[in-house]
Amino acid sequence: NNLTKKFPNIVVKSTSVEQVFDDLKNGLLGDLLVIDAIAIPLATAALALCLRSTRMLLIPLPAVVLSITLTFSFLFPIAQATSVSSFAPEFVTGCLIALNIDYSLFLLSRFKERIAISKLAGLNLRDHAVQAKIVWDTTVLTSHNILVSGVTVAIALGMLLIVPIATVATIGGAYSLGAICTIIIALTFQPALLLVNFEFFCHDPLIAAL
Numbered sequence: 218n219n220l221t222k223k224f225p226n227i228v229v230k231s232t233s234v235e236q237v238f239d240d241l242k243n244g245l246l247g248d249l250l251v252i253d254a255i256a257i258p259l260a261t262a263a264l265a266l267c268l269r270s271t272r273m274l275l276i277p278l279p280a281v282v283l284s285i286t287l288t289f290s291f292l293f294p295i296a297q298a299t300s301v302s303s304f305a306p307e308f309v310t311g312c313l314i315a316l317n318i319d320y321s322l323f324l325l326s327r328f329k330e331r332i333a334i335s336k337l338a339g340l341n342l343r344d345h346a347v348q349a350k351i352v353w354d355t356t357v358l359t360s361h362n363i364l365v366s367g368v369t370v371a372i373a374l375g376m377l378l379i380v381p382i383a384t385v386a387t388i389g390g391a392y393s394l395g396a397i398c399t400i401i402i403a404l405t406f407q408p409a410l411l412l413v414n415f416e417f418f419c420h421d422p423l424i425a426a427l
Contacts, residue, residue, distance in 0.1 A: 256311060257281070260318040268325055272418055276410055277321035284313050284402045288395040295390075300383060305391040313395050316370070320363050320403035328355045328411060332419055348415040356408045367400035 265274055288309060295301065331351045340347045377389020411418060
């Protein structure tokens with residue numbers, strides 16, 4: 218009462234740990250939505266310019282969603298067992314979007330290249346054996362770049378685990394886990410989508426015009 222009389226413009230309200238966590242959760246969700254709303258359209262536009270294909274944009278978008286889901290699925294039980302920085306989801310989401318777009322560019326650029334080579338060789342692109350060979354060659358030829366890049370990122374950011382600051386250490390561990398999940402998605406899920414929907418992606422009008 219004395220405080221409110223002395224400072225009439227100050228509003229004093231009660232709070233609790235639950236209310237603090239609710240505010241923190243709502244703030245994190247809002248930040249994640251802002252990150253996704255800005256990063257995904259810009260990254261998608263850059264990828265479309267590089268690939269000169271609209272249909273191939275259907276490959277990285279579900280890969281981003283699956284990579285984030287897989288990473289957070291592993292982080293959830295870890296967060297139940299130990300404390301994880303509240304900033305980890307925001308940082309990891311941005312990192313996963315960047316890595317998925319980057320690895321998609323590696324994979325899809327090589328896929329276009331293998332299609333062009335197969336056409337020059339006179340191969341029948343409707344032959345399932347030829348389709349499987351193109352996707353296999355694409356995956357093998359890009360796997361080295363993706364593995365080296367992803368493992369380097371995972372190790373470099375994983376080194377933050379030795380930092381004696383819990384906030385920094387957990388963010389580094391989350392980054393490292395996300396990079397590993399992204400490698401798995403890039404070398405399994407994306408090639409599978411290309412193979413299952415080969416003719417759809419192969420006969421993109423923009424690709425045929427090149």
